[in-house]
Amino acid sequence: MDPLSQVISFLELRNYRVGGFEAGGDWSIRFDPFKGVKCYAVTSGACWLAVEGAGEPVLFQQGDYLLLPHGSAFRVASDPALPPEDWKRHFLGVREGALVKLNDGGGVTVLGGHFQLAGPQAEMLIGMLPPIVHLQSKTDRENLRWAFDRMRQEMVDAKPGGVLIIQQLATMIFVQALRLYLDDSKGVGWLFALSDKHVGAAITAIHREPARRWTVAALALEVGMSRSGFAARFGQLVGDGPIEYLTRWRMLLAGRSLSRGEPVGAIARSLGYESESAFRTAYKRVMGSTPRHHARLAAVG
Structure with missing residues (x-):
């Protein structure tokens, strides 16, 4: 998709x-x-x-x-x-x-x-x-x-x-x-970047394999650009760096899984995190609350 x-x-x-x-x-x-x-x-x-x-x-x-x-x-x-x-x-x-x-x-x-x-x-x-x-x-x-x-x-x-x-x-x-x-239209953000040949392809790759241990160099190779050129173009079009975008997308996927009642450990592993603590830290930084708090709100709602 x-x-x-x-x-x-x-x-x-x-x-x-x-x-x-x-x-x-x-x-x-x-x-x-x-x-x-x-x-x-x-x-x-x-x-x-x-x-x-x-x-x-x-x-x-x-x-x-x-x-x-x-x-x-x-x-x-x-x-x-x-x-x-x-x-x-x-x-x-x-x-x-x-x-x-x-x-x-x-x-x-x-x-x-x-x-x-x-x-x-x-x-x-x-x-x-x-x-x-x-x-x-x-x-x-x-x-x-x-x-x-x-x-x-x-x-x-x-x-x-x-x-x-x-x-x-x-x-x-x-x-x-x-x-x-x-x-x-033209603008800054992932939505507008989808129409760009290289950055759109990188976003598609991230969505296709969110658990993969992507690096800026690996994404640049995926879309046929130099590392520095890719990083600059991605930041210009999206407003975030490739790894920041990857982390945010992972946390959005995690939020959906938490709302479904899936265990935190299983979610962390499915998104490429080797430990729950690393996943919890990333989730709180990006989403502003802990995974447990999100799951609790979803259960009440």
Whole structure:
């Protein structure tokens, strides 16, 4: 499994809610802070989006897609100058997968999903993303249009099994939106580094064999670079050195195993540590708590 698929699978991605709305005339809605990620598409018309702490409102037009990865409160409106209504007035109690109409609709249609992400891996995936991920190129539209068109049809038809189909489509849209964002953007972090031929190959090797006694020299040889050139490029693209990244990935794997109730000794050995004490020290340094504390919290939760 490739690194992005691995991390997303670790997130235990869940569809908290899927739905949409059609709005006409003058309108403005404020949504509260939320946990997880929201993914939307404007399938007709246009509207303004303002995310708290993210600067000026942004205009989204037909065919645009967006992710809101940090859970900040936001407003959606026909005019950003309009005073907003609370979302509960229109959306509270609406059935899953419904298409809500504001002012009888007719102006703009917005479809989307709200995902909850579980575990410390969530920060590893979304911590480096901006407050608004805006996808608007022609390629983006072609790749996502079919899924959103099908989602809207399922909402309108309301046939048996429709909610499950909508949820699966929303999950696919979330992953595809991340992929498109990586293709179109530059940044620092493992997520962006995946598209680099050499550093991406090194990250894949680490994910494939996390227990191997990797060194910087061994990873450089794996991807066909000099040790110094590889170390410099990895640090430039990822923001951490190769061994720091390896340790962090091991600890994320360990956290998942601890949540499943696996013994600390077995986890340490499976990740290449010769002693429990070395593993415990690394875990506390990276994760900020002891393995025993993590296991205890998982058992209570």
